[in-house]
Amino acid sequence: MKGLRWRDGLVLIALALYAGPFCWQALTSLRPDGELLPLTHLLPARLTLAHYHVVFGQSLMPRALVNSLGVALLSTLLAVSLGALAAYALARLPVPGGRLILLGMIAATAFPQIATVSPLYLLLRALGLRDTWLALILANGSFALPLVIWLLAGFIREIPRALEEAAAVDGAGRMAALRWVVLPLVAPGMASAALLAFLFSWNEFLFAYTFTATEASRTVPVALALFPGVFEVPWGDIAAASLLASLPPILIVIAFQRYLVRGLLAGALRE
Amino acid sequence: MARRPARPRLGFGLGWLTSGLLLLALLGGCGERVAPDAPVTLVFKHAKILGPADPVPGLLRRFEALHPGVRVRSEALTWSSDEQHQFYVINLEGGSPPFDVMMLDVIWVPEFARAGWILDLTPFVPPAERDAHFASAIEPAMQDGRLWALPWFMNVGLLYYRRDLLAKYGLAPPDTYAALVDQVRRIRAGEGDPRLDGYLWQGKQYEGGMVNVLEAFWANGTRLLDDGGRPFPEPDRARESLAFLRGLIESGVSPGWVTAADEELTRRPFGDGRAIFLRSWPYALDLFELPDSPVRGKVGVAALPRLPHGSVGAASTGGAHLAVSARTRHRTLAVDLVRFLTSETAQRAMTEGAALRPSRPALYHDATLVARDPSLVALLGLMEKGHPRPITPYYLMLSTTLQPEFSAVLVGRKSPAQAIRDATAQVDHLQRVIGR
Amino acid sequence: MSDRRLAWALLAPALAVLGGLTVYPALWVVWLSLQYRVPVFGISRWAGLEHYAFLIVDSRFWNAVSVTFAFTAASVALECAIGLAIAVGLRGQHRGRRTALALLLLAWALPSVVTAKMFEWLYHPAGGLVNFLLGGRPINWLGDPALALPALIVADVWRATPFVALLCYARLLTIPPDLYEAAEVDGAAGLQAFARITWPLVRPILLVALLFRTLDALRAFDIMFVLTGGGPAGTTESLTVYAYRALFQTLQIGFGSAIGVVVFALVMAVAIVYLWVIDRAERAA
Numbered sequence: 001m002k003g004l005r006w007r008d009g010l011v012l013i014a015l016a017l018y019a020g021p022f023c024w025q026a027l028t029s030l031r032p033d034g035e036l037l038p039l040t041h042l043l044p045a046r047l048t049l050a051h052y053h054v055v056f057g058q059s060l061m062p063r064a065l066v067n068s069l070g071v072a073l074l075s076t077l078l079a080v081s082l083g084a085l086a087a088y089a090l091a092r093l094p095v096p097g098g099r100l101i102l103l104g105m106i107a108a109t110a111f112p113q114i115a116t117v118s119p120l121y122l123l124l125r126a127l128g129l130r131d132t133w134l135a136l137i138l139a140n141g142s143f144a145l146p147l148v149i150w151l152l153a154g155f156i157r158e159i160p161r162a163l164e165e166a167a168a169v170d171g172a173g174r175m176a177a178l179r180w181v182v183l184p185l186v187a188p189g190m191a192s193a194a195l196l197a198f199l200f201s202w203n204e205f206l207f208a209y210t211f212t213a214t215e216a217s218r219t220v221p222v223a224l225a226l227f228p229g230v231f232e233v234p235w236g237d238i239a240a241a242s243l244l245a246s247l248p249p250i251l252i253v254i255a256f257q258r259y260l261v262r263g264l265l266a267g268a269l270r271e
Numbered sequence: 272m273a274r275r276p277a278r279p280r281l282g283f284g285l286g287w288l289t290s291g292l293l294l295l296a297l298l299g300g301c302g303e304r305v306a307p308d309a310p311v312t313l314v315f316k317h318a319k320i321l322g323p324a325d326p327v328p329g330l331l332r333r334f335e336a337l338h339p340g341v342r343v344r345s346e347a348l349t350w351s352s353d354e355q356h357q358f359y360v361i362n363l364e365g366g367s368p369p370f371d372v373m374m375l376d377v378i379w380v381p382e383f384a385r386a387g388w389i390l391d392l393t394p395f396v397p398p399a400e401r402d403a404h405f406a407s408a409i410e411p412a413m414q415d416g417r418l419w420a421l422p423w424f425m426n427v428g429l430l431y432y433r434r435d436l437l438a439k440y441g442l443a444p445p446d447t448y449a450a451l452v453d454q455v456r457r458i459r460a461g462e463g464d465p466r467l468d469g470y471l472w473q474g475k476q477y478e479g480g481m482v483n484v485l486e487a488f489w490a491n492g493t494r495l496l497d498d499g500g501r502p503f504p505e506p507d508r509a510r511e512s513l514a515f516l517r518g519l520i521e522s523g524v525s526p527g528w529v530t531a532a533d534e535e536l537t538r539r540p541f542g543d544g545r546a547i548f549l550r551s552w553p554y555a556l557d558l559f560e561l562p563d564s565p566v567r568g569k570v571g572v573a574a575l576p577r578l579p580h581g582s583v584g585a586a587s588t589g590g591a592h593l594a595v596s597a598r599t600r601h602r603t604l605a606v607d608l609v610r611f612l613t614s615e616t617a618q619r620a621m622t623e624g625a626a627l628r629p630s631r632p633a634l635y636h637d638a639t640l641v642a643r644d645p646s647l648v649a650l651l652g653l654m655e656k657g658h659p660r661p662i663t664p665y666y667l668m669l670s671t672t673l674q675p676e677f678s679a680v681l682v683g684r685k686s687p688a689q690a691i692r693d694a695t696a697q698v699d700h701l702q703r704v705i706g707r
Numbered sequence: 708m709s710d711r712r713l714a715w716a717l718l719a720p721a722l723a724v725l726g727g728l729t730v731y732p733a734l735w736v737v738w739l740s741l742q743y744r745v746p747v748f749g750i751s752r753w754a755g756l757e758h759y760a761f762l763i764v765d766s767r768f769w770n771a772v773s774v775t776f777a778f779t780a781a782s783v784a785l786e787c788a789i790g791l792a793i794a795v796g797l798r799g800q801h802r803g804r805r806t807a808l809a810l811l812l813l814a815w816a817l818p819s820v821v822t823a824k825m826f827e828w829l830y831h832p833a834g835g836l837v838n839f840l841l842g843g844r845p846i847n848w849l850g851d852p853a854l855a856l857p858a859l860i861v862a863d864v865w866r867a868t869p870f871v872a873l874l875c876y877a878r879l880l881t882i883p884p885d886l887y888e889a890a891e892v893d894g895a896a897g898l899q900a901f902a903r904i905t906w907p908l909v910r911p912i913l914l915v916a917l918l919f920r921t922l923d924a925l926r927a928f929d930i931m932f933v934l935t936g937g938g939p940a941g942t943t944e945s946l947t948v949y950a951y952r953a954l955f956q957t958l959q960i961g962f963g964s965a966i967g968v969v970v971f972a973l974v975m976a977v978a979i980v981y982l983w984v985i986d987r988a989e990r991a992a
Contacts (some may be wrong), residue, residue: 005896010796011803017865018810018888021825024836028828038833078724086721093714101718103982110978112926114947118739118954119732122746130361142728145721171883174713203818205929210955213361221820225933228349232535235828242821249816253809260812264870265877267919353956360958364747386747476938528832531850531939542715664748668957675767678940682852693766700761704743704959 013022029239036235049233051240063215064223069248071136071219072201078141079197080190088178090149092164093154102153108146113206124211131213139211140201143200146194147200151266155189158183195256202248220245301309311341311601313608317374318348318355318591326624328700334611341604352478354374356667360551363388363596369577371599371705372608375420375592377659378478378666380412383594384419385664389707393417395606403615405654407588408630412661420592421613421628424621427650427657428486428586431541431549431556434571436462446583448490448515450550451576458547467523468546471537472687474516476678481670482587482660483550484677489585489658491578496661502698506691513680513687515578520681530681542566550575552589556646557626572646574653588657590630628654665705672697733971740968744961768966769989770941771949778860778945779924786866786911786920790822795905797872798879808876811869819866819929826862827934852942855935859943859974863930867923871916878912879905911988918981925974946970 028036029051031044055061090098090105101203120139129135159182167177183190205221212218218226227238252260320327331343348355356379362368363386375383381387396418401409408422432444436458445451455469473479488495493508503509519525529537534551540550542558544565551553559570574584593612595605611617618629620642628650634640635651660666676694679685685693709923743754793811829836830848838846848858882904890900911944921938928947931937935950937944944952947970954963 006796008800008802010793011800011807014793014796014807015803015810018807018814018869020836021829022810022813023867024829025825037831039835039839042839082721082724085717089714089840093710093717095711095714095718098714101722103986105980107975107978108725110922110974110981111729111733112947112967112974114926114928114950115736115967117951118960118967119735120728121954122735122739122960123732125364125746128366137729138724142724145725146729149721154763162969174710199816203816203820205818205820205933213358221818221854221929222822224818224820226349226354235831235834238824239828242824243887244714246817249818250813253813253816257809257812260816261873261877261937264873357955360747382747386749444839476940528847528850531847639898668745668959671952671956675941675944678938682940684852684940684942689766696761696764700765700962701957703757704745704750704754704962705748706743706752 003014025239025242028236031236031245033234033236039096051234051236054234055240055244056104058214059227059237059241060218060223061220061244064218065244067133067215067217068202068219069088071133071140071217072198072248074133075137075141075144075201076194076197078137079144079148080108080194082141083145084152084183084186084190085153087149087156088182091153092161092182093174102150105146105149105153109150113143113144117206117210120207121210130211131217133217135211136201136204136208136217136219139207140204141197143204143207144197144200147267148197151193151263152186152189154266155186159185188259188262189266191199191256192259192266195252195260199249199252199260282372309387310386312602313341313343313372313601313605314370315345315372315374315608316348316370319350320621320625320627324624326620330612330617330620334422334608335452337611338604338607343540343608346370348374356406359383359388367598368596371596371601371605373393373594373596374423375594377408377411377422377588377590377592379668380420380592380594381414381662382667384414384417388597389419390597390599390602390606392419392421392595392606392609396421396610400610403633404613404630405588405632405689407591407654407657407659408590411659412592414664420594421609423504423613424592424618424627425630425654426552426554426589426628427654428482428550428575428589428651429553429556429650430573431551431559432571432573433544433547433566433569435569436547444571445576448576448578452519452522455547458552466545468526468540470519470550470551471525471532471541471546472519472529473533473537474520474525474530474678474681475533476674477533478670478674478682480678480681481674484513484516485658485660486550486575486587487516487578490575490581490586491515492580492582494661495669496663496698500663500702502695503691509691510687511580512578513677513690517680517683517687521683528677541587544569553628553650554626572649574656584653586653588654588659590628624668640676665701668701669698672701710713717873736964736971737960737968739961740965742961744964745958746960756959758962761962762969767941767944767949768946770943771946771966774941774943775925775945775947777856778863778927778943779921781857781860782863782867782924783917783920785860786871787917788829789864790868790916791875791909791913793868793872794875794879794909795901797839797876798892808873811872815869815873816863817866820933822866823930823933826858826865830858849935849938855939855943859931859934862934863924863927866930867920871913871920874912874916875909877934878909882908914984918977918984922974922981925970925977946973 030047032046032048032050035044089095090102097103124135126132163181164177167181172180203221208219208222209225212222224238224241227234227241278421317327327345331345335341335343348358359373401418404422405425408425412420430444437444437454440458440461442454445454451470459467459469459533472483474483485495488509491508493505497504506516520527520529526643537549538551538555538558540546542564556570556572558564559566575586576618577585578584593609595609599605615631615634617635618631619637619640619649621627622634623643632651635647641647661669673694676690676697680687680690715887732817740758741754741756743750743752762878797807828834832838832845832847834853837848838844841988846854848854886904890904926947927945928951931943931945931948935943946966947992950963950966953959
């Protein structure tokens with residue numbers, strides 16, 4: 001019985017520490033400018049939507065949201081489609097040096113972005129891809145690809161070979177087996193991998209900051225980091241923009257929590 | 272065949288995904304395609320002009336009236352100087368920049384000229400027009416004897432002081448920093464107000480911080496680089512300057528937060544009456560004289576004091592220049608725009624409308640302008656005494672490399688001697704990279 | 708089509724993308740680090756090991772190394788300790804567990820720029836909640852050289868602890884409750900049960916989490932760059948931030964690449980250790 005009390009307390013503290021900053025940022029986004037600095041009272045005298053007006057009407061955020069959404073979806077598509085094929089090959093087919101390639105994939109997930117950003121910058125500049133969606137799609141997609149391959153290879157290995165063998169008995173070739181047997185079964189795993197890839201691309205900052213220049217391709221994290229202020233930093237507007245930037249992750253966590261956790265754990269646990 | 276219950280869902284989902292992606296691709300593809308509604312459209316990139324009224328739109332309309340069939344589209348830059356620079360570098364490096372005329376911080380002009388991004392204006396600008404501007408404004412715009420940009424407005428570092436407080440204790444604006452420190456002590460002891468700060472300046476790790484350090488060097492009769500480009504020709508004097516700045520914070524003459532302060536963070540407390548001295552640019556004066564300003568009528572302007580080995584008024588000049596993109600398709604018109612905006616009429620309009628000071632000495636004697644703003648006369652002398660920052664295409668590289676070293680001294684993490692040693696090593700490496 | 712040909716056909720696109728955008732740049736960056744390269748001024752010539760020779764005597768480099776190590780060690784230690792505590796706490800809890808888990812996951816899923824801006828506001832000397840709760844003291848968390856790094860570490864720990872907590876929690880779920888009941892019967896409870904049952908079973912997963920987090924902390928960029936920018940006076944300038952500034956502020960592609968290669972080598976050394984651990988676990992499975 002005593003155990004319950006300290007656990008309750010712990011959960012309350014964890015809840016407070018983790019919900020607190022969100023709530024505070026939400027409150028800040030509704031707090032009128034005059035009450036932001038200096039902070040005299042926890043609760044503002046009145047609420048205002050002025051910051052959201054600024055964010056939607058005057059800032060780059062709406063455009064940045066479109067950019068981020070497009071880049072994230074397309075780079076996820078790239079990573080998952082190429083990754084699924086490669087994962088199947090590595091998991092099921094005899095590839096000389098396959099184990100080495102897989103280990104290489106795992107090593108590639110540890111690549112620091114700062115090491116590849118300078119050659120990529122020169123490469124994209126040479127290809128004339130600066131400030132385009134394609135640059136970020138390629139950069140983010142290729143960065144997420146090793147993780148996707150590794151995850152999916154693990155998921156595919158979990159599917160009993162018997163099923164594919166049964167399909168082979170029925171006369172289906174490898175590709176057909178892949179399409180009708182394996183893919184449907186690994187679909188939840190693909191969902192997890194896709195979610196992780198999407199989140200990575202949505203949250204990605206270093207490449208986006210370096211390869212984009214104008215609102216043509218600026219993504220949400222960059223727009224947030226470069227939020228303009230004339231004299232002083234517009235904390236209320238930034239808070240509103242931050243909440244907008246958090247919407248897709250919030251939606252993903254609410255709607256796809258199970259898949260997300262599965263993807264997270266699969267990368268670390270081996271059942 | 273195995274049952275495939277997942278397939279319809281998968282196909283359905285894929286269908287939505289594809290349509291959604293197509294829609295997004297279309298949206299994303301739609302860039303800002305402004306059809307030129309005139310035969311020629313010039314794009315003018317500049318930072319937002321601070322001050323009571325923005326004179327730029329009016330000037331642009333006047334230019335359009337003088338050049339029928341030409342439209343000038345004005346596009347604002349982000350506010351931070353670093354971001355403006357990054358924007359320019361990214362756009363100019365990549366090929367065809369989408370603008371014709373640009374406003375540049377004076378320190379970028381040698382860099383942009385060396386990089387081949389701006390047009391050589393020498394064939395277009397007669398020497399008389401060039402000489403009508405301050406020499407210290409033209410000097411950074413010249414490279415290899417060619418002119419690369421025209422000055423648009425001018426800045427110089429000033430010492431602001433509370434006339435009322437100094438008068439109360441029978442003090443005149445200090446000539447030396449030792450006198451300044453002494454005056455701060457006396458006034459604070461007399462006022463007995465713990466919230467009254469002494470001397471505010473910009474010590475944050477950014478270009479403005481570098482300006483303050485350079486001014487401290489010049490005030491002590493030394494420089495950052497000698498004529499051959501070697502750093503710290505008189506290291507002892509440089510050490511004294513750095514030790515002096517750090518000493519201001521340690522002794523409490525300046526509050527600790529100046530090491531994180533920029534122009535605005537220091538202007539406000541002084542404008543609220545909470546400081547005795549402030550080092551800043553001329554723009555602040557207009558804001559102090561606004562009707563609702565607590566220090567209206569109480570602010571005086573003087574030359575920066577000196578340290579033992581230097582002279583009074585060793586302030587940094589600054590300001591913005593206008594240049595033409597080397598890749599512009601409308602050379603003559605763009606140059607015309609630059610010459611128009613830097614002409615005497617335009618600069619007069621800018622001085623009247625905004626908190627900007629002209630780069631033409633003649634305007635500082637202009638009767639109407641002086642009647643409106645008597646401080647112009649004093650400013651003229653200060654502008655002429657001011658120094659430009661080191662004129663080299665590699666200035667920004669130099670500055671961003673050295674800022675952390677000086678900042679470390681200001682916050683007390685490094686001794687001045689150590690910082691100078693480390694800074695010298697950094698500069699040596701930089702020069703190896705550049706190829707000197 | 709033979710299995711082998713099919714395998715290569717399926718692998719080719721992925722390998723092409725990775726080859727061109729990951730492997731090739733990884734080799735190219737080493738090549739760049741041996742050059743004097745400033746594209747803006749057209750400087751491009753051989754430097755040999757000069758950049759590395761300079762780094763050895765560069766005080767700013769060693770400062771960055773110590774910041775990187777301090778940040779990594781402190782963050783990872785705190786994340787593992789707090790993460791494990793949260794997992795253990797949630798394991799036996801029913802009330803509020805789902806909400807707590809969702810909130811934890813959300814904190815992990817947020818863009819780090821959002822987290823950085825959130826904490827920057829919380830730490831604001833005049834408008835921040837932290838100072839308000841401390842009684843209105845104007846502590847300049849991000850501007851004080853002594854406080855900036857701890858403040859940064861707190862922000863990163865907040866963001867990354869959920870990862871460790873979730874991993875440990877998932878592993879704890881697989882421990883059958885009868886083990887604990889049996890231990891209680893034997894007279895061991897609370898801490899003893901933890902030491903004898905929980906710890907040995909959760910240790911492997913904690914090790915994995917530790918390795919993941921170490922790799923991430925060594926590579927950390929977003930939160931540092933946006934929250935403090937490496938300041939004040941370089942007290943939060945990690946190797947990554949130093950490299951980025953050298954590359955894109957001073958536009959020295961050669962020198963910046965050299966620092967990038969150092970980060971690369973460091974991270975890969977840790978990654979090799981982690982590969983070895985994973986490989987050993989896979990063989991045992």
